[in-house]
Amino acid sequence: MNIFSAYKSPSINGSLPAVPGIPEMPRHWQGLPITWTKQVLPPMVFIDQIEVQVENCFEIDTLLIYGMRYDLKYALVNNMPLADGYFIEYLIQEYSKDGKFQTYRLSQQSSACFSDTEEKNDYIVARQLDDPSQFTLAGLPNWTESRPMWPTLYGEPMIFLGEVSLTKNEITESHLTWNKALFLFGGRARNGLHYKILVQDILHQNLSDHYKSEEKL
Numbered sequence: 001m002n003i004f005s006a007y008k009s010p011s012i013n014g015s016l017p018a019v020p021g022i023p024e025m026p027r028h029w030q031g032l033p034i035t036w037t038k039q040v041l042p043p044m045v046f047i048d049q050i051e052v053q054v055e056n057c058f059e060i061d062t063l064l065i066y067g068m069r070y071d072l073k074y075a076l077v078n079n080m081p082l083a084d085g086y087f088i089e090y091l092i093q094e095y096s097k098d099g100k101f102q103t104y105r106l107s108q109q110s111s112a113c114f115s116d117t118e119e120k121n122d123y124i125v126a127r128q129l130d131d132p133s134q135f136t137l138a139g140l141p142n143w144t145e146s147r148p149m150w151p152t153l154y155g156e157p158m159i160f161l162g163e164v165s166l167t168k169n170e171i172t173e174s175h176l177t178w179n180k181a182l183f184l185f186g187g188r189a190r191n192g193l194h195y196k197i198l199v200q201d202i203l204h205q206n207l208s209d210h211y212k213s214e215e216k217l
Helices: 170-175 207-216
Strands: 045-051 060-071 075-077 086-096 101-106 123-125 149-153 159-166 180-189 192-201
Touching: 045 159, 060 159, 060 180, 086 192, 101 192, 149 180, 149 192
Parallel strands: none
Antiparallel strands: 045 060, 060 086, 086 101, 123 149, 159 180, 180 192
């Protein structure tokens, strides 16, 4: 997987990935209103692209995943400064079969998921699904944690679209986060398509390897 600044993107399949319109600074963080003492937009980093199967309910071909890391030293919540650190937002650029594209901004507000909605409690324990294969276009997620969650959209399980690993390198250290696995889900509601990303830590041993080890005991 290549991770690079979108402003200096190498080619993907022979062409440069289109860069989403640079968003304004976030107005909320963890569900709280946020103001900025300094308007500093971080670099928009292209992470990866996911090719979506042709026969799917989303009628899209390609999803491009971007990330942005915001410095909390410029943030105020209730006029109080926050501790040093940062938070991440993800952007999904969706290309439809008719050549049009749309950008979705995914932030973490009142949920464990990064989402373009304001839902709360928008996930279930993955093992509650009787047949997870009914909710995937990319095989089953390669979970890295022992009790994974499955995102929902207005109470319905979302469709798993793919996963990306963020390993430690110069770009992820400077502009994103690292040792994380991103699981991308999509869903359709009356108001259109929505996307969510569930993030898990990358452990030394993934879940499937853990189960294999237990079977040998």
